[in-house]
Amino acid sequence: MSGICGNVLVTGSNRGLGLELVRQLAESPSPPLQIFAGCRDPNGPRAQDLRELAQKHQNIIIIKLDTSSEASISEASKAIGPKLKDGCLNLLINNAGVNIPGALADTGEKEMVDVFVTNVVGPMLIAKEFLPYLQKAASQSVQHTGMSCRKSAVINVSTLLSSIEKCHETFTMAPMYPYRASKAALNMLTRCLAEDFKKDGILVMALHPGWVKTDMGGPQAPLLVVDSAKGMLKVISSLTEKDTGTLLDWEGKSIPW
Numbered sequence: 001m002s003g004i005c006g007n008v009l010v011t012g013s014n015r016g017l018g019l020e021l022v023r024q025l026a027e028s029p030s031p032p033l034q035i036f037a038g039c040r041d042p043n044g045p046r047a048q049d050l051r052e053l054a055q056k057h058q059n060i061i062i063i064k065l066d067t068s069s070e071a072s073i074s075e076a077s078k079a080i081g082p083k084l085k086d087g088c089l090n091l092l093i094n095n096a097g098v099n100i101p102g103a104l105a106d107t108g109e110k111e112m113v114d115v116f117v118t119n120v121v122g123p124m125l126i127a128k129e130f131l132p133y134l135q136k137a138a139s140q141s142v143q144h145t146g147m148s149c150r151k152s153a154v155i156n157v158s159t160l161l162s163s164i165e166k167c168h169e170t171f172t173m174a175p176m177y178p179y180r181a182s183k184a185a186l187n188m189l190t191r192c193l194a195e196d197f198k199k200d201g202i203l204v205m206a207l208h209p210g211w212v213k214t215d216m217g218g219p220q221a222p223l224l225v226v227d228s229a230k231g232m233l234k235v236i237s238s239l240t241e242k243d244t245g246t247l248l249d250w251e252g253k254s255i256p257w
């Protein structure tokens with residue numbers, strides 16, 4: 001049971017962790033009212049699995065959302081806004097992300113900028129664009145006191161590789177300059193949003209899914225996508241105000257910045 005109700009938006013939900021998060025939310029015994037599943041190309045072959053899932057669950061609404069495009073984010077907000085029950089968005093999961101090999105020799109301006117646009121700029125613009133709906137959810141939720149994902153929350157999917165303190169342990173196996181730098185920036189974005197949105201009662205935190213067998217994680221990753229998503233949803237559903245502005249992993253353990 002996910003314990004996540006209300007209206008949810010998951011970005012990058014046509015494959016990998018995003019798709020599994022949408023699947024587990026939809027299949028939970030008390031599923032969210034509406035699950036907005038963002039993906040770049042809802043009608044293309046890469047969204048086939050998501051379309052099949054949406055056919056089985058009426059509460060899944062597929063939305064065209066390219067998180068690297070300000071215009072697409074604005075269009076998605078215009079499409080989602082009128083569909084939101086009571087105009088409230090209770091949970092935003094900024095999951096869409098990109099990685100490239102990224103050793104120093106392979107990294108130039110284009111690599112740095114492209115990864116930053118998706119991993120940092122996108123989540124910032126999405127949080128800004130959807131803020132009115134998150135604020136409405138926080139102010140209308142009279143039955144939930146304090147902060148929680150049932151009330152109003154933003155989850156930024158980060159990574160252990162973002163940790164500056166852990167860099168000496170993780171660097172050799174995964175140099176990844178653009179990815180590491182972008183996710184460290186995403187962590188700062190998380191802290192800024194957490195401070196900013198505190199007054200509204202909106203929880204903001206960063207979550208590391210573990211090293212997971214997806215297209216990004218690769219076949220050698222130790223963790224199955226189903227187990228990571230299950231853990232992530234368990235952590236998300238148990239968050240309270242003490243967790244705003246933190247970086248946790250899929251088992252709820254704290255990761256140093």
Ligand SMILES: NC(=O)c1ccc[n+]([C@@H]2O[C@H](COP(=O)([O-])OP(=O)(O)OC[C@H]3O[C@@H](n4cnc5c(N)ncnc54)[C@H](OP(=O)(O)O)[C@@H]3O)[C@@H](O)[C@H]2O)c1
Pocket residue numbers: 011012013014015016017018038039040041046065066067068069094095096097098118157158159160208209210211212213214215216217218221
């Ligand atoms: N897998 C791991 O071991 C691991 C570890 C730590 C953190 N993470 C984080 O977990 C998140 C999900 O990763 P994953 O393993 O599921 O990766 P994945 O299998 O590569 O899937 C990435 C998803 O993000 C979407 N996406 C990428 N750029 C996008 C854009 N501009 N607009 C909309 N969607 C976009 C992709 O859509 P398309 O099909 O259109 O490309 C896809 O749905 C990422 O933020 C990643 O950094 C993963």
